[in-house]
Amino acid sequence: MSENLIGYLDDQGNIIDTQSAGENCHAAPIAFDNSEKSLEIIRHSTAHLMAQAIKALYPDAQFFVGPVVDEGFYYDFRVNEKIGEEDLKTIEKKMKELIKKKYKIEKYEISKEEALKKFAHDDLKLAVLSRIPDETVSIYKQGEFEDLCRGPHVPALRFLHNFKLTRVAGAYLGGDEHAEMLTRIYGIAFADKESLKAYLKMMEEAKKRDHRKIGTEMELFMFNEESGAGLPFWMPKGAKLRYKLEQILHKAHLTRGYEPVRGPEILKADMWRTSGHYACYGENMYLTEIDGQEYGIKPMNCIGHIQIFKQTQKSYRDLPLRYYEYGVVHRHEKSGVLHGLLRVREFTQDDAHIFCAPEQIASEVLEVVEFVDAVMKLFGFDYTMEISTKPDKAIGDDAVWETATQGLKDALKGNDLPYTIDEGGGAFYGPKIDIKITDAIGRKWQCGTIQVDFNLPERFEVEYVAEDNSRKQPVMIHRAILGSFERFIGILTEHYAGEFPFFIAPIQVIFVPISENHAGYAQALKKKLLAEGIDSEVYDRNDSLNKRIRTAEKQRVPYVVIVGEEEVENHTVAIRNRRTREQYNLTQDEFMVELTKQLQEGKI
RNA sequence: GCCCAUAUGGCUCAGGGGUAGAGCACUUCCUUGGUAAGGAAGAGGUCGUGAGUUCAAGUCUCACUAUGGGCUCCA
Numbered sequence: 001m002s003e004n005l006i007g008y009l010d011d012q013g014n015i016i017d018t019q020s021a022g023e024n025c026h027a028a029p030i031a032f033d034n035s036e037k038s039l040e041i042i043r044h045s046t047a048h049l050m051a052q053a054i055k056a057l058y059p060d061a062q063f064f065v066g067p068v069v070d071e072g073f074y075y076d077f078r079v080n081e082k083i084g085e086e087d088l089k090t091i092e093k094k095m096k097e098l099i100k101k102k103y104k105i106e107k108y109e110i111s112k113e114e115a116l117k118k119f120a121h122d123d124l125k126l127a128v129l130s131r132i133p134d135e136t137v138s139i140y141k142q143g144e145f146e147d148l149c150r151g152p153h154v155p156a157l158r159f160l161h162n163f164k165l166t167r168v169a170g171a172y173l174g175g176d177e178h179a180e181m182l183t184r185i186y187g188i189a190f191a192d193k194e195s196l197k198a199y200l201k202m203m204e205e206a207k208k209r210d211h212r213k214i215g216t217e218m219e220l221f222m223f224n225e226e227s228g229a230g231l232p233f234w235m236p237k238g239a240k241l242r243y244k245l246e247q248i249l250h251k252a253h254l255t256r257g258y259e260p261v262r263g264p265e266i267l268k269a270d271m272w273r274t275s276g277h278y279a280c281y282g283e284n285m286y287l288t289e290i291d292g293q294e295y296g297i298k299p300m301n302c303i304g305h306i307q308i309f310k311q312t313q314k315s316y317r318d319l320p321l322r323y324y325e326y327g328v329v330h331r332h333e334k335s336g337v338l339h340g341l342l343r344v345r346e347f348t349q350d351d352a353h354i355f356c357a358p359e360q361i362a363s364e365v366l367e368v369v370e371f372v373d374a375v376m377k378l379f380g381f382d383y384t385m386e387i388s389t390k391p392d393k394a395i396g397d398d399a400v401w402e403t404a405t406q407g408l409k410d411a412l413k414g415n416d417l418p419y420t421i422d423e424g425g426g427a428f429y430g431p432k433i434d435i436k437i438t439d440a441i442g443r444k445w446q447c448g449t450i451q452v453d454f455n456l457p458e459r460f461e462v463e464y465v466a467e468d469n470s471r472k473q474p475v476m477i478h479r480a481i482l483g484s485f486e487r488f489i490g491i492l493t494e495h496y497a498g499e500f501p502f503f504i505a506p507i508q509v510i511f512v513p514i515s516e517n518h519a520g521y522a523q524a525l526k527k528k529l530l531a532e533g534i535d536s537e538v539y540d541r542n543d544s545l546n547k548r549i550r551t552a553e554k555q556r557v558p559y560v561v562i563v564g565e566e567e568v569e570n571h572t573v574a575i576r577n578r579r580t581r582e583q584y585n586l587t588q589d590e591f592m593v594e595l596t597k598q599l600q601e602g603k604i
Numbered sequence: 605g606c607c608c609a610u611a612u613g614g615c616u617c618a619g620g621g622g623u624a625g626a627g628c629a630c631u632u633c634c635u636u637g638g639u640a641a642g643g644a645a646g647a648g649g650u651c652g653u654g655a656g657u658u659c660a661a662g663u664c665u666c667a668c669u670a671u672g673g674g675c676u677c678c679a
Contacts, residue, residue: 063679064678064679065678065679066679067677067678067679068677069677070677074674074677082607082608083608084608084609085608085609085673086609125679128678128679129679131678131679132678132679137679138679139679140679147679148679149679150679151679166673167608167673167674168607168608168609168673168674169607169608169673169674169675170606170607170608170674170675171607171674171675172606172607172675174678175675175676175677175678177605177606177675181606181607181675182607182675183607183608184607184674184675186673186674212671212672216615216616217615217616223670223671224670225652225653225669225670225671226669226670228669228670229669229670229671334605334606335605335670336605336606336607336674336675337605337675338671339672512639514636514637514638514639515636515637515638516636517636542633542634542635542636543641543642544635544636544637544641544642545636545637545638545639546637546638546639546640546641546642547640547641547642548637548639548640549638549639549640550639550640550641551640551641552640553639553640554640560639562638562639564637564638565638566638574638574639576639581639581640583639
């Protein structure tokens with residue numbers, strides 16, 4: 001057996017570890033390196049090593065499951081003591097001690113019946129056993145430590161050196177929030193030290209891009225303990241950025257035949273009863289009472305748009321009718337899930353509802369998908385699409401759901417757009433396509449969404465006059481491109497690390513006059529830019545020139561422009577490149593042309 | 605909501621049972637400078653809130669509030 005061999009890969013892509021393979025295995029060998037399969041084995045064994053260390057330090061510890069996940073591994077366990085970040089180092093130290101004992105990792109099999117006897121005193125292992133259908137189970141053993149495990153594992157502990165325990169967390173047994181909470185420790189492992197170092201460095205870099213950090217630094221947005229959790233404040237710079245995004249998107253909507261509308265912020269509870277929100281979404285809604293009547297603050301904008309549609313009689317000639325609104329909504333998110341701008345309790349959706357005939361669904365959905373793609377391309381986002389099907393809590397009958405779901409699939413399939421399926425992940429009123437974007441550290445967030453809805457039109461008796469003068473019910477397509485300005489700007493901030501493209505940058509130009517004699521020239525230029533809708537600032541405070549240039553450079557603005565004697569005289573500007581620290585001169589006219597050209601790049 | 609952790613001037617953070625510290629930012633003055641920190645002086649905090657332990661609490665304990673890492677990933 002080669003020194004480097006840690007397992008085999010069979011024809012079906014299953015990993016067979018050396019303990020299971022026997023002497024004459026002909027499957028493809030897996031070498032000890034950073035390949036996907038190799039890491040899977042290494043990380044799984046590291047999870048076991050961690051469990052062994054935990055058992056040594058906390059003899060009363062009981063273990064549940066310890067799988068390999070996208071980003072490393074974890075182990076869930078129960079222990080009487082509290083385990084905090086500090087304890088991770090102690091556990092790591094113990095793991096290193098155990099490695100020195102040079103244990104082999106051995107495997108043996110027993111019947112399920114024997115296993116039930118063996119683990120009779122360990123309710124967590126019994127819980128694991130109850131989920132295994134097989135009649136024979138395997139046990140892996142290293143030194144004194146034994147664990148019920150499917151494998152695969154490395155042959156011996158000597159393969160495990162380059163790991164790091166990254167965080168301690170709580171996790172519900174089996175993911176059920178009504179079940180007991182276990183302690184979970186996450187870790188990461190690689191075949192070599194360099195890869196581990198590179199990974200840790202990458203995570204550190206990612207943290208520097210965190211929108212909460214940059215948002216505070218750049219004074220984009222804030223939260224306030226006295227005002228309440230999950231309620232963002234937009235500071236002047238953040239508001240400017242947001243306003244520019246709103247404007248770009250506003251024009252894009254008009255171009256695509258949408259009409260702006262607005263509904264009220266609160267509506268009578270009966271409206272929400274009719275819509276089904278009261279029953280299906282009530283726990284997320286804020287309710288209040290006015291003059292003895294119950295009202296609900298809107299968590300979605302659909303109801304308002306429906307009322308507007310119904311206000312006047314509609315003909316088939318009016319369809320598809322596209323209403324859009326930057327709708328402020330409130331949702332009672334659980335306190336523990338709030339996360340910077342990415343999950344808040346008040347946010348503004350770029351929401352639209354398309355009322356159309358059933359035969360128009362496919363083309364409308366496709367148009368929305370193209371709209372999404374244009375926006376994502378503008379900002380250089382990679383995104384994934386996911387079709388979500390009927391959830392447990394839902395209204396409407398199965399046949400209707402089936403038709404709508406198929407409609408979404410057809411729209412994507414027909415145009416070769418890749419998607420995944422999230423079974424049971426749909427909204428309570430219909431299936432949907434979700435558009436997901438990844439944040440700085442690889443977490444995926446749902447942004448845009450396209451939802452087909454046969455239910456609300458029926459509940460609110462929405463109708464239009466068809467060609468044959470009969471009354472027909474339109475289909476509603478709920479859709480958002482950004483999802484919400486809050487979340488989208490949060491991700492945008494991480495994506496650009498605060499260096500926003502010109503067309504949305506809160507401050508687009510900073511002028512640094514060399515002396516106060518040149519401040520007037522800078523102010524005049526600022527005014528000129530403002531007339532074109534470009535935001536600039538003049539740094540003419542009582543600081544040294546070097547200081548002011550340094551301060552300007554640190555603002556992450558697209559243009560830092562120096563103006564002095566020479567520029568005033570020649571009606572020019574000196575533009576400084578932040579990265580190369582080089583500068584070039586333009587006439588005022590050339591400068592204006594360049595800036596307006598850059599503004600145009602934000603057109604979609 | 606649950607588990608673990610954190611909370612010190614506007615920001616970033618140090619300190620730690622005996623009457624609050626730094627850097628940046630801010631204010632005033634000097635300096636008017638051609639490309640990443642000129643100089644001086646000054647103001648600003650009942651150490652998240654409320655209880656408790658103690659002769660004494662930012663420091664220890666508890667509760668609350670807020671923030672952070674998690675809570676599908678099935679031996």
